[in-house]
Amino acid sequence: MAAQSIIGLDIGFHSIKAVELGRVNNNTQLISLGSIAMPEQAILGDNPNDEKIVVDTIGKLFHDMKVKSNIVNTSLPESxxxxxxxxxxxxxxxxxxxxxxxxxxxxxxxxxxxxxxxxxxxxxxxxxxxxxxxxxxxxLAIIERYTRILSRADLVVSSIETDAISILRVIPQTLPEKANILLINIGARSTDICIVRQRVLTFVRTVPSGGDSFTRAIAEELGFALPQAEEYKRAYGLDNTKLEGKIAASIAPVFSIILEEIKKILVYFREHNPEDKITTSLLFGGSAKLPGLMSYIASETGIDTILGNPFENIYVDPKIKAQVESNFSTFAIATGLALKEFVP
Incomplete structure (x- = not known):
């Protein structure tokens, strides 16, 4: 479906993120982006009031973003x-x-x-x-719920796919076309671990642990309120050199659940592809930028680990570049969804 601009809409369990892209002088350009909190579990609810909460939240987000389009691509979580x-x-x-x-x-x-x-x-x-x-x-029940919600929000649904498929479009073009990539998307409630071979998704596993689990671990271990624990998580992460390593020590046991699954997946890949190897780990998601996380994964897996930037090949107005760069990894799914209109 052709459009002057189109919106990638990532409906999470307690936040909604949107990215609107358009074509300007044959270049893909960021028109607007935004994120808004939503009552947890509203998207999973099966009563009209839950759906109304999601509809109203989308409406407020789009109003704040001043979107130009009502055409959306959206996705279903891997879970x-x-x-x-x-x-x-x-x-x-x-x-x-x-x-x-x-x-x-x-x-x-x-x-x-x-x-x-x-x-x-x-x-x-x-x-x-x-x-x-x-x-x-x-x-079908989930697809129908998403379609019904977006229809109530007066939006036209161009496509619905999965999170993992959408995120393939934001793999950096600087990586070799034939590279084997371990893609890790750390969300609030869960982490998707994917193997991508020559830009083709070949394996997906979801681990029921993510950024919220890290925050709760800090709060329980150090006696912090959740908002304070969230701040400390983002400030110090897995950096052992800060605060005597207390924050890192709180997160590490929880992150080990994800890490162990990563290691199992790597063993699976090597057993089934003895002549191949994974060359890069690519991180996305709200917790991808935690201090020390990239080096921690690299040291534990022996694989070069980098932070993915979904806006790498998108023109961003200098006026909002700082805003975009401060939390770009959280918009990977929404950006990949919007890019569907402009790239294969």
Missing amino acids: SVYTRVIEVPRLTDKELAASIHWEAEQYIPLPIDQVNLDYAVLGNGKTGNTMQVLLVAAP
Whole structure:
């Protein structure tokens, strides 16, 4: 759907983020962006009042942003969808299309008529007679809820996809096209860990731990109120040289849950791809900029770790550049969604 500008809308569990992009002189340009807090769990509620809260919150955010468009791309969190790579006998496109629902039924814990199913062939399997296929199944009930909310907000939905797929569009173009990347998106409630091979998503796992868990750990360990714990988390993170390492020591046991999952995924990748290796870890999300986090992950995994900037190839007006750079990693999903209109 063509538009002069389009909005990427990232509806989280307790905040909503939006990025509006447009084309100016053949360049993709940031038109506006914004973020707003939302009562936790409102997006998950199944009564009209919960939906009204989300609708009103979106309305306020868009009013504050002074958006020019009412066309949105949005996404579903990985924790709400089923993403899996399966191995099937080598089939033609027609044969795969005819059999994919039967194959999917073996892996998806919902009746197949209750999900929207998409798939993509990734390449060869372990033998010459098989191939790998990425399955993505989204419950129809969740899609219908999102669609209903956005309709009530007088918005036109251009597309709905998953968080992981949207974030692929903001992988830095400076990384080699054929690079194998470990992509880590640290949200408030959960962390998505993805393997991206040659710009293709081949593995996704969600860990039910994120920035909020770090904050609670600091509050419990040091007796802080949550707002104070949040400030200390952002100021000192995993930097052992600050405050005698007390903040880092509070976060480390919680982050170890994520780290252990990362290590398991790396072992899985090496076992299935003995001739390949992951060259870069790419961080996004609200906690990606925590002091000491990049070096901590790099030292624990032995992989070069960098902070992703979703606005790297987008023109940003110098007047708002400082505002954008202060928290750019939190807008990765919203930016990737808006970019769908301008890049493949």
